[in-house]
Amino acid sequence: MARRTDAAAGTPATVALTRAGIAFRALSYEHDPRAAAYGLEAAEKLGLDPDRVFKTLLASVDGALAVGIVPVAMQLDLKALAQALGGKRAEMADPALAERKTGYVVGGISPIGQKALLPTVLDESAILAETIYISGGRRGLDLELAPDDLIAVTGGRYAPIARKR
Structure with missing residues (x-):
């Protein structure tokens, strides 16, 4: 997989991956503003298996923001996320707060290149x-x-945090 750094893919996520020397491929598609599920739209428009397309969700775990990344056809199990991070309780973060803290818009939040490492x-x-x-940092852009x-560049970890809808 070749590194892509073209202007169409220039987001904080692609810049961070390039700086880290991580190979990725950027895939663009025409985002439909009426789409209800951004991740499922990406899978459909790019012709990808939804089990390999992941969405980035922000949650508050015991009052601190955290990122959960799950397949687009699944839901984030908040209890499992809290447990994975050693917390007791988790709830979805307010979308406006998620946008402010990550520097991305909802539907285009990438786990990479956020304003602060969560x-x-x-x-x-x-x-x-x-x-x-995963989202490349804007609606209509996914990164392979x-x-x-992904774990290395985000300082993240693996855990069973997805559940069926």
């Missing part, structure tokens, strides 16, 4: 894939990379 947990199902797809590289 505790990050990637669902363990990612281990099964050679590469996965190895899950271990």
Whole structure:
């Protein structure tokens, strides 16, 4: 997989990956503003297996922000996220707060290149894939990379944090 640094993919996420020397591939698609589920839209428009396309969600774990990354066809198990981070209680973060703290807009929040490094947990199902797809930092842009590289660049960890809808 070649590194891509073209202007169309120039986001804080792609800049961070390039600086870290991590191989990735940027995939763009025409985002439909009426789409209800951004991750499922990406999987459909890019012709990808939804089990390999992951969404980035922000939650408050015992009052501190954290990132949970789960397959787009699944839900974030808040209790499992709290447990993975050694906390007791988790709830979804307010979307406006998520945007302020990450520097990204909802539907385009990447786990990479956020304003501050937040505790990050990637669902363990990612281990099964050679590469996965995550938001590239804007709606209509996904990045393909190895899950271990995502863990390395975010300082994250694997845990079983996804559940069926």
